[in-house]
Amino acid sequence: IADWQQITGYFNRLDAASDRISVKEIGKTTLGKPMIVAFISTPENLKNLESYRQMSQKLADPRQVKSQAELESLIKNGKTIVSISCSIHSTEIVASQMSMNLAYELVTANDDETKEILDNTILLLIPSSNPDGINIVANWYRKNLGTKSEGTSPPELYHHYAGHDNNRDWFMLNLRETQNITKLFWQEWFPQVVYDVHQMGQNGARFVIPPFFDPPNPRIPPLILREVGLVGYKMAADLQAANIGGVATNTTFDTWWHGGFRSAPYYHNSIGILSEAASANLMSPVVITRDKLVKSGRARGLNSPLETATNHPDIWEGGTWRPIDIAQIEMTASRALLQLAAKFRPRYLRNFYELGKANLERQKDEPQAFIVTAGQPNAETVARFLEILMWQGMEVHQMTRELEIVPDRNKPNDFGEIPLGSFLVFTNQPQKNNVLSLFERQVYPQRLNANGEAEVPYDVAGWTLPLQMGVETVAAWQIKDLAQHRNTLRKIENSNQARKILNLKVTNGSFQALPNPLKSKPKIGLYRGFTSSMDEGWTRLVLDNHRIPFRAVTDADFRRKKLDYDAIIFPSQSEKEIVEGLKAENYPAEFSGGITEQGVENLKNFVEKGGKLICFDDSCELVIKRFNLPVKNVLNNLKRSEFYNPGSVVQLKVDAGSALSKNLGENVAAYFINSSAFEITDTNKVKSVARYAEKDVLLSGWVLGEKYMNGKTAIAETDYGQGKIILFAFRPQHRGQTFATFPFIFNALEK
Known part of the structure; x- marks a missing residue:
């Protein structure tokens, strides 16, 4: 097992030895370790990284593209930006180890397929989005080899604060790691595809990939759902061609909930892929008997890992299950994704642009804006709420004069006044679906099984952020004389600008600790x-x-x-x-x-x-x-x-x-x-x-x-x-x- 120092050391040595890779630090972890991303592409592409980053940024915001000719140039010359991220859950350790093999293969191979990948894509390979946890797991595993504790989970959270919930933070941005990667993705690089590599329990299917199970979130564009499914089927086909059984699609994981590594990209017009491989005991092999597979029970969309179905056509009968088996599957899946991204590069870039462009047009079931009203007592919470929105790329404006709005869509002639100093978030921006999915109230469909029991969703059913944070907001279904008053709206460029408006002290850095609210000093x-x-x-x-x-x-x-x-x-x-x-x-x-x-x-x-x-x-x-x-x-x-x-x-x-x-x-x-x-x-x-x-x-x-x-x-x-x-x-x-x-x-x- 390689710990984080060894993984980063390996990537740095690979960087020194090859002109196909450039390793960069993107910030520090909660415990102060370096977080890295490895940019992998041709030497020529890596020399022009900033140019390609700007192209992707323009495609992410169609308002920056001034003509059809400029669009065609961006699509002709741009590269598909793909991110593969490993082992956010550090007990799901194999992907972090696999990342070194994947990087080595891409920077040394000279076959036509690899050349096509390197020519047409820029891979942002994140060896782990939880480096602190990699060390915790590696140290525990080494310490307990040959003992009764070999292969067990460490007796502490493998993220300092969140443990397994570190993959539940992708709209809230509480954690340093989430903040760092959110900045990389949605302020800088705007990847068209994000692949989050996971493991799951030992006794079910060997590998679960898209298409996902129902229900889908209505704020995810249908094209994204189709593209997610297409990537999953390419992975499944390549794994089947390699005679790897136990691969299942359309099971267990759905696309309803917002806040995961692979689900947040849907609201940024990007394709988010999750894979879940059956686990070993950390890096120790396990024996999975047929009896264990029988007893594993039913999952959503899969009656049994021993039952053949359209979404699970080749069963795995049991046997020894090794970390190298997991790594082989993850390598094959990663290559399948990169092949698609390379071969259909113009398609991915054009679709990415068109999805953002569509978000600039208002639909009948969407308010014109959401407004965070002035005069709320919890100014620090309002400031944090706005910082969360802006960090993930949403545009926020200050109202420098009163505006009249229609707050009730069913009463189109009833206008009410909103005071100056309020903050306005338009829905018609490239991140429209992100705005809507965080401000709106979720209505989860009532899904019952044949026994009348509630079907258990993958994660939660509702998460409306203003409600959770106690921030008062109002939907503006119509803003009176908006064209006349648009020049009175001032775009908020950073969180300190918002803090000044709220009469709060400016801070040094992002997401700083808040004032102690206690009046006494209890132990x-x-x-x-x-x-x-x-x-x-x-x-x-x-x-x-x-x-x-x-x-x-x-x-x-x-x-x-x-x-x-x-x-x-x-x-x-x-x-x-x-x-x-x-x-x-x-x-x-x-x-x-x-x-x-x-x-x-x-x-x-x-x-x-x-x-x-x-x-x-x-x-x-x-x-x-x-x-x-x-x-x-x-x-x-x-x-x-x-x-x-x-x-x-x-x-x-x-x-x-x-x-x-x-x-x-x-x-x-x-x-x-x-x-x-x-x-x-x-x-x-x-x-x-x-x-x-x-x-x-x-x-x-x-x-x-x-x-x-x-x-x-x-x-x-x-x-x-x-x-x-x-x-x-x-x-x-x-x-x-x-x-x-x-x-x-x-x-x-x-x-």
Whole structure:
């Protein structure tokens, strides 16, 4: 296994030895490691990289192309810009190792196919978009070779904050790695094709590629969906020609959700490809028996990995599965993509341009603009929201005079005034679909299986960003006398320009930490076990981003009663995960065992003596049970045919009289992702601070069986001995996106 120093060292040596590759650093990781991209093409193309970058930039914004002759020149002379990115999930390690082989092959081979690829494409090869994780996994794997822990996942998140969720950050841009690659893609190079190389579980199909499963997002252009499918079928055909079985299409992964590495490009008029290869045990081979394949169960679109189907015509019967098998498949798929990009270069460039051009024309179901209204109390959040939009290439304008707009499409003659100082985002810009998909409320189709059960989507159903962040926006279906007033709109060029308008201090650099919102100075502990909780990581990110000091509370701290804190936060983790932790049969004693029953008793003692315990979502179940609280989760044991909410924005009704509700309105948008809904059986002991709305609880996404959560408690608090317990039925810091509910956390932490 090669660690990040070895991978970057290899690429730098390849750069020194060949004129077909140029390695550049694009920024630092969260932990300060260099992130690199290898530009691979002919020597002549690499000498003129800046010229080709400008061509791609012009094609991405048709307003810059002044004539048909200029367009034809760009298509004739431009190159298809392709990015292949490896191992964002660093336990899916093989692609990072494969990247070195792919680079070597492209810079040394002299066959006609390779020459055609190099002549017609510029490859942006990213050996890993998570270098910190590559080191974590490599070090853990080496340390445990030949032990019971060989091939296991490390007992820590393989991204400092996000772990596996680092591929859920591609519209929010919380992470340095996401910010760096977003800048590379959507501020600089504008790739026509982005390929994100992944692995999955061991016991299903050997390789899953496009076309993807339903449903598609209605804001993805149909041409993009067709092109995605075309690339997938080329990969599948080449793999079949190489007699590689177990390749499946049209299964498991859909194109509904926005925020992934391969799904974000759809909203930039680019083709996004995801592949998922069956995993080994990191870099150790595994034996997959036929019985394991039988027991793997049904996936969406694939009844069994042992069943022949049109989308899975050649089954894999089982046997030894090695990292080299994975690498061979990924190499073949990468070459298939590059062949298409080279052979049909003019087609990809023209389609890219035409998609952007089409976005400049307004359609009947689209507002003219979205407006972030002036005078909102949360100026720092508004500034961060605008920075997120602009970083991924959206155009934002300041209104320097009042404008009259129609906010309701059903009342075309009812104009209302919007104050100067507001920010306006036109929909008719090359990134129209990105604008719409982030501002609009998602309406996920109700998809039920033959048993009436909700079909589980790939990720979440709704994500409307202004709702999640608590930013007030209004759709402008018509702007009165826009032509007359257009010269009063001032384009915002950078985030500091927006900050000045909002009367905020300018910052040095992008995405800087926000001011600490706490008035007091509590001693805060955050539970951090060894089961690699992403929710714990996101909680750390929110605290760090708001400059709130805290310390990690470990399993050993709970066992030894080292709980000298004013408040302890439990992120969303199950009772079993917290109490029992990792299994001793797979992990050394220092990492296994959880907080134990003794730790639970010590936790109870901490609260009884005056401590504050704050629980998010799943961790509430432990506390309700062990502290014998008169609260129950009414959603427990409901069938998926009765209730299902896989990730949606919902409405809370808030008790304004509670200290937890300070600086919050009566209505607050919260994020619900397979979360809880509480019923309090003794209101003398437990108080409801916020409830899910009595009706119309869904703001964006999908909920089946809304009646089960209507009016139920979403935030509860109770005294326990001399201390206090605060229960969040949802995750108020979900993926670092839900700025609207962050104040609940801050209020809960105050002394």
